[in-house]
Amino acid sequence: MAWAGGAAYLLMVGLLVGGAPRASGTVHGVGSLLAVSLLVGVVRRNPLPALALVLFGSTAVVAGTPSSVHADLSVGYQGQFLSFLAVDLVLGFLVATCARRASTVAAAVSLAVQLLAIGVFAHGDNLTVNVVIALLAMAASCTVGLLSRERREHAAALRSQEVAEAVTAERLRIARELHDMVAHSIGIIAIQAGVGGRVIDTQPAEAREALRAIEATSRETLSGLRRTLVSLRQADPGATASERSPLAPSPGLADVDRLAASTADAGTHVDVRRSGEQRPLPADIDLSAYRIVQEALTNVVRHADTARCRVAIDYGDEELSVEVVDDGRGAAQDGSARGFGIIGMRERVALLNGHLSAGPRTEGGFRVAARLPLPARIGAPVEAR
Structure with a gap:
């Protein structure tokens, strides 16, 4: 033609x-x-x-x-x-x-x-x-x-730069999710396995309890990994119907009590305190707040050498505040040199335009505090001018 x-x-x-x-x-x-x-x-x-x-x-x-x-x-x-x-x-x-x-x-x-x-x-x-x-x-x-x-x-x-930046951002997101999910579970499993190994001959009932905790934590971790992998495969046009099945809901602040219970099984009692009007939060804020608490508790179990810590969650009108405080041995620095935990927390908070502080307390122990801005609530009263 x-x-x-x-x-x-x-x-x-x-x-x-x-x-x-x-x-x-x-x-x-x-x-x-x-x-x-x-x-x-x-x-x-x-x-x-x-x-x-x-x-x-x-x-x-x-x-x-x-x-x-x-x-x-x-x-x-x-x-x-x-x-x-x-x-x-x-x-x-x-x-x-x-x-x-x-x-x-x-x-x-x-x-x-x-x-x-x-x-x-x-x-x-x-x-x-x-x-x-x-x-x-x-x-x-x-x-x-x-x-x-x-x-x-x-x-x-x-366009190439935007694609490269999007790929990098997605890689970082996946790395944060895997780190926060796996690090806490592996820490709990390692402690429980150590306890079980020490008491298996003298206290078989306690050893069985440790093994049950290991099994439950392992199953929960596998479920989380599967959810992450299915989420990644859903972008594949050739994915099977089972791989495209609806995902289980992501964890949020409502699951902090369960997280505290698993941490207590590892030997660290967690005192959870909530204040303000508890209400549904945007999914990204809810998940990020949960991951911050999870990573902070992981660090307490692994590094603080203490039997107690406190988690405070404040539902403010304009921001959500999350604080994890322990009275353990603290640290000489913010812990960034030990791994990627606090780095991941900072990245999560930065993506939400929030603020994070993490470091040893003067009175002893370690403190992690995050403030995440909340969107304006629909139907909230407007002040008269």
């Missing part, structure tokens, strides 16, 4: 040259310029052959203009070489879409053909005017093509 347009273009050029021999150069030029619309398909698919066709057709139109018209300078000013504007249009598209080397060669060939045609068929002052016009028209078309190419390349670079 595209090459049918090329054949139609050549036929139109032949009609202009042979069918209207006494028409002015302007008529020939305008006709040739309009005829290039027949080459749209060829230009899109094969811009280089399209440029060759337009160069041939435009040169044929100029060469086919009657000699009596060439002698009329006014007609030369009006449009003797107007058909070469079609060449410039195709050249601009070629510069915008093709490789730089091919564009440079095409521009050089187009300029040489145009200057040669102008030198042969223009006369006197008409020669200078047409050379200047040809140079300006070609420079304008190449400039527009270069600007279009640069804008397209810039847009592609921005």
Whole structure:
């Protein structure tokens, strides 16, 4: 279909040259310029052959203009070489879409053909005017093509950067979820396994209780891992129906009591205190607050060497406050060098435009406190002004 347009273009050029021999150069030029619309398909698919066709057709139109018209300078000013504007249009598209080397060669060939045609068929002052016009028209078309190419390349670079940033953000999110989920469970399992190993001969009932705690924690961790993996696979178009099954709800602050119970099984009693109006929270805030408490309790179990800690959750009007405090041995720094726990907490809070403080207390122990902004509640009373 595209090459049918090329054949139609050549036929139109032949009609202009042979069918209207006494028409002015302007008529020939305008006709040739309009005829290039027949080459749209060829230009899109094969811009280089399209440029060759337009160069041939435009040169044929100029060469086919009657000699009596060439002698009329006014007609030369009006449009003797107007058909070469079609060449410039195709050249601009070629510069915008093709490789730089091919564009440079095409521009050089187009300029040489145009200057040669102008030198042969223009006369006197008409020669200078047409050379200047040809140079300006070609420079304008190449400039527009270069600007279009640069804008397209810039847009592609921005898209690539956005994709890379999205991939990095998703990797960090998955890393935080896996760390917060697995680190707490493995810590509980390790402690329970140690207890069971020490008392298995002397206190078999307590050893069985430790094994039951290990089993329950392991099952919960496997469930969480499966939920994470299914969430990742749901983006795969080839996922099976079972993999696309509805996910179990993500944990939230409502599960802190259960988290405290599992921590107590590991030997650290957790005192959970809630204040403010307890209400449903946005899923991202609810999950992040739970993960912060979970990671803080994991650090208490692993590093604090204490039998008690306190979790305080305050449902404020404008922000949610979460605090985990223990009276253990504390730390010399915020713990960031030990692993990724506090780093992950800081990332979670930063994504929600909140604030996190984590560090040893002057009176002993360690404190983790997070403040997460809450969206305005629908139907909340508005103060009169």
